[in-house]
Amino acid sequence: MKDREFLEKIKSGQMSIEDGLTYLKDFNFKDIDIAKLDFQRKNRRGFPETIFCQGKEDFALLEIFKAFDYRKQSVLGTRASIEQYELIKTHLPQAKYDKTARIISLKYEDISKIGNIAICTGGTADLFVAEEAALTAEFFGARVTRFYDVGVSGLHRLLSKIDQIKKANVIIAIAGMEGALATVIAGLIDKPIIAVPTSIGYGASFKGISALLTMLSTCAEGISVVNIDNGYGAAYAACQINKLIEEK
Numbered sequence: 001m002k003d004r005e006f007l008e009k010i011k012s013g014q015m016s017i018e019d020g021l022t023y024l025k026d027f028n029f030k031d032i033d034i035a036k037l038d039f040q041r042k043n044r045r046g047f048p049e050t051i052f053c054q055g056k057e058d059f060a061l062l063e064i065f066k067a068f069d070y071r072k073q074s075v076l077g078t079r080a081s082i083e084q085y086e087l088i089k090t091h092l093p094q095a096k097y098d099k100t101a102r103i104i105s106l107k108y109e110d111i112s113k114i115g116n117i118a119i120c121t122g123g124t125a126d127l128f129v130a131e132e133a134a135l136t137a138e139f140f141g142a143r144v145t146r147f148y149d150v151g152v153s154g155l156h157r158l159l160s161k162i163d164q165i166k167k168a169n170v171i172i173a174i175a176g177m178e179g180a181l182a183t184v185i186a187g188l189i190d191k192p193i194i195a196v197p198t199s200i201g202y203g204a205s206f207k208g209i210s211a212l213l214t215m216l217s218t219c220a221e222g223i224s225v226v227n228i229d230n231g232y233g234a235a236y237a238a239c240q241i242n243k244l245i246e247e248k
Contacts, residue, residue, distance in 0.1 A: 122175030132231030176200030179211025
């Protein structure tokens with residue numbers, strides 16, 4: 001919960017002094033042995049905490065989500081399986097899941113959407129990365145516009161949307177295969193671009209290495225590159241840029 005909400009609950013008697021002291025004890029972070037939960041991430045960084053779910057034991061993941069639920073703090077879980085979601089939902093029925101993005105979300109506050117982040121993909125096979133980026137950006141309070149399947153193999157598809165893409169504060173360009181989409185967009189638009197190589201492609205794409213190297217080697221200016229399939233990382237950086245532009 002927000003600091004003001006906490007103080008109002010103490011003032012109104014909705015929360016006892018003893019419960020308030022327990023809350024303050026874990027004000028910065030909570031040590032639950034298996035994890036150190038950062039409850040001040042949003043105050044410090046501007047966006048709520050995120051939990052990387054892949055590889056976590058069921059009991060650990062459940063304890064983490066329950067701790068954030070207890071404090072009524074919004075939290076995002078990335079790379080989550082449907083089985084992990086079913087586990088969380090059994091104990092926290094308000095949890096939401098998107099199977100394409102593989103994201104679990106617990107949300108306790110409505111965040112007004114600001115600005116505009118355009119998310120562009122080379123093909124439909126990049127959808128799982130694109131939706132991870134889109135849902136992360138929306139969770140963090142950005143307005144998102146999707147432009148899917150506008151790859152360079154049919155350049156007219158991209159050009160038909162270019163005027164709309166130009167309206168965004170920042171663009172996330174997601175592509176596998178040879179990964180040329182970010183370079184083409186950067187040559188047409190005067191906005192910051194975050195390029196995401198994906199692991200989509202035939203054998204010579206080396207599970208995204210080819211697209212990664214293309215994006216890193218681009219001759220177009222203004223492109224930043226995240227690692228392979230990292231829709232979340234691209235969205236976080238895009239949200240920071242978008243937020244700064246809107247605040248200014």
